[in-house]
Amino acid sequence: MRDGDGAFDALVLGAGPAGASAALRLQQLGHRVLLVERSAAWPRAQVGEALTPGVLNIVALLDANDALAAVPHVAHAGSRVLWRSRVPEQLSHAGSAIVDRASFDAALLTLAGRRGIELERPARLLNVAGTAGDWRVSLLCGAARSRAVRARFILDASGRCAAPGIACAPRLAAMWGEVDQSALAALAGTTQVEALQHGWLWAGCLPGRRYRLMLVCDPQAARQAGPAGPEARLRAACAASRLLRAAAGLPLLGAVQMCSATPYLAPDSWQDGRLKLGDAAFALDPVSSSGVEKAMRFSLQAAVALHTVLGNHSQASQALARHFFEGRLVEACARHAHWTEAYYGQAWCADQPFWQARAHCQAGGDGAGRPALLAALSTQRARLAGYQPPPLKPLAALDPALPLRLDRGAALVDLPCVVDDRVCLHTALDHPHLERPLAFLENEALFPHLARLAQPLPLAQLLAMLAAGMPGHKAQRIAAWLWQRGLLESVA
Numbered sequence: 080m081r082d083g084d085g086a087f088d089a090l091v092l093g094a095g096p097a098g099a100s101a102a103l104r105l106q107q108l109g110h111r112v113l114l115v116e117r118s119a120a121w122p123r124a125q126v127g128e129a130l131t132p133g134v135l136n137i138v139a140l141l142d143a144n145d146a147l148a149a150v151p152h153v154a155h156a157g158s159r160v161l162w163r164s165r166v167p168e169q170l171s172h173a174g175s176a177i178v179d180r181a182s183f184d185a186a187l188l189t190l191a192g193r194r195g196i197e198l199e200r201p202a203r204l205l206n207v208a209g210t211a212g213d214w215r216v217s218l219l220c221g222a223a224r225s226r227a228v229r230a231r232f233i234l235d236a237s238g239r240c241a242a243p244g245i246a247c248a249p250r251l252a253a254m255w256g257e258v259d260q261s262a263l264a265a266l267a268g269t270t271q272v273e274a275l276q277h278g279w280l281w282a283g284c285l286p287g288r289r290y291r292l293m294l295v296c297d298p299q300a301a302r303q304a305g306p307a308g309p310e311a312r313l314r315a316a317c318a319a320s321r322l323l324r325a326a327a328g329l330p331l332l333g334a335v336q337m338c339s340a341t342p343y344l345a346p347d348s349w350q351d352g353r354l355k356l357g358d359a360a361f362a363l364d365p366v367s368s369s370g371v372e373k374a375m376r377f378s379l380q381a382a383v384a385l386h387t388v389l390g391n392h393s394q395a396s397q398a399l400a401r402h403f404f405e406g407r408l409v410e411a412c413a414r415h416a417h418w419t420e421a422y423y424g425q426a427w428c429a430d431q432p433f434w435q436a437r438a439h440c441q442a443g444g445d446g447a448g449r450p451a452l453l454a455a456l457s458t459q460r461a462r463l464a465g466y467q468p469p470p471l472k473p474l475a476a477l478d479p480a481l482p483l484r485l486d487r488g489a490a491l492v493d494l495p496c497v498v499d500d501r502v503c504l505h506t507a508l509d510h511p512h513l514e515r516p517l518a519f520l521e522n523e524a525l526f527p528h529l530a531r532l533a534q535p536l537p538l539a540q541l542l543a544m545l546a547a548g549m550p551g552h553k554a555q556r557i558a559a560w561l562w563q564r565g566l567l568e569s570v571a
């Protein structure tokens with residue numbers, strides 16, 4: 080939209096990692112964005128400081144390495160994890176870091192400003208009128224300034240929502256406080272993770288010589304256990320632990336904080352002209368410490384979906400973008416739920432009710448408005464639960480004299496994929512040996528080439544066909560990859 084002052088392609092609500100990433104990516108793709116952040120205090124504190132290595136790729140794609148270089152962080156010094164047994168394991172976390180989240184979020188926002196993205200902070204949305212594609216939005220900026228803007232899309236990246244819709248697991252609450260790191264010098268700055276009978280503890284070094292102690296448990300069970308408040312529960316959990324017993328009586332640097340940590344999916348994440356991103360769309364169990372990465376990644380995917388719609392207003396383009404957006408949303412939740420269930424099931428105390436409920440759970444709650452989304456989530460989870468990677472066939476068993484064709488279990492499906500920053504439908508190969516349908520391998524499109532393999536084709540011809548569009552060594556690797564996994568069969 081370029082029709083005068085106040086007209087934006089996207090108005091993004093919330094300048095956390097999800098909102099800032101969406102704004103930066105949309106701006107890279109040539110769109111005009113207004114970021115609206117509610118918080119008057121800035122930088123503002125936020126939980127979620129342990130960043131997984133995947134954040135690095137996202138930061139690189141946003142060309143934000145320099146902007147984030149000065150963010151205070153501590154390299155992940157490894158973890159002592161008491162989970163599978165009562166004997167702690169030592170794990171390393173190459174590429175992970177613990178950052179000061181306030182500074183991380185602030186650096187992304189400063190970068191957005193430098194790139195020309197408009198910001199209103201503190202500001203909040205007073206009213207939305209108009210229709211999808213031409214929203215008329217009233218904002219209250221600061222204490223008293225009102226501003227009216229027009230926007231084609233409204234992206235809600237305002238964080239965890241109070242009424243999440245589909246709960247992906249039983250309820251969880253987190254409570255945390257901080258102590259001076261020097262009081263726990265014996266831990267040498269390492270992260271501690273411990274499964275307890277009724278929850279789990281995470282503790283780690285934050286920048287600024289603070290040491291965070293966090294308990295994650297069932298909020299109801301914690302309430303029933305006694306009238307004690309969060310601080311008493313946190314201290315009691317440390318006292319009952321093996322790794323953090325020494326922390327139980329230490330003075331805290333401030334009040335214990337508490338929030339919901341229940342994983343969920345908001346079924347209305349795609350509505351006509353309004354999208355949800357990051358924690359507003361889906362929240363993960365903090366046990367994976369990957370919420371920030373997943374929130375940022377989903378924002379990049381949502382930006383591409385939006386770019387597709389903004390470049391082509393047809394209904395077909397809308398439907399495709401939505402299909403892609405919801406597919407990525409469901410996949411993120413399903414994969415995470417699958418991983419989390421398995422992880423909870425491995426705990427030494429997995430026979431306890433807290434662990435049983437989380438090792439075997441179904442999504443529930445209010446998915447009534449979008450039964451298809453709930454069904455897609457169940458289907459994906461069932462597929463992941465049933466998936467067994469095939470044993471690899473030795474390449475020596477491939478007889479080059481025999482023609483090859485697609486295995487009889489293979490099916491060709493249409494898959495929404497990103498090509499040149501837009502969503503398009505691509506033919507993909509599906510097969511029980513694959514975790515998900517496959518359209519590209521080593522960044523090369525498999526189709527239309529593989530469609531020829533409905534009929535047997537000599538290996539040399541297959542390689543020549545693939546090599547017409549890619550380097551020969553890649554063609555060989557791809558053919559071998561497919562054959563070893565039983566996606567191609569030799570025809571005697």
Ligand SMILES: Cc1cc2nc3c(=O)[nH]c(=O)nc-3n(C[C@H](O)[C@H](O)[C@H](O)COP(=O)(O)OP(=O)(O)OC[C@H]3O[C@@H](n4cnc5c(N)ncnc54)[C@H](O)[C@@H]3O)c2cc1C
Nearest residue numbers: 093095096097117127129237238253357358368369370371
């Ligand atoms: C206990 C706990 C521990 C966690 N630990 C980790 C971890 O170690 N590693 C990790 O990667 N993830 C962790 N997470 C998850 C992580 O915190 C979130 O996934 C991440 O912050 C999501 O980013 P976001 O941008 O969607 O939301 P947020 O970071 O919540 O940002 C939302 C922004 O929107 C603003 N806002 C809210 N309402 C409005 C409004 N109406 N208008 C305008 N602005 C608004 C807020 O002020 C805020 O700045 C943890 C989560 C919990 C609950």
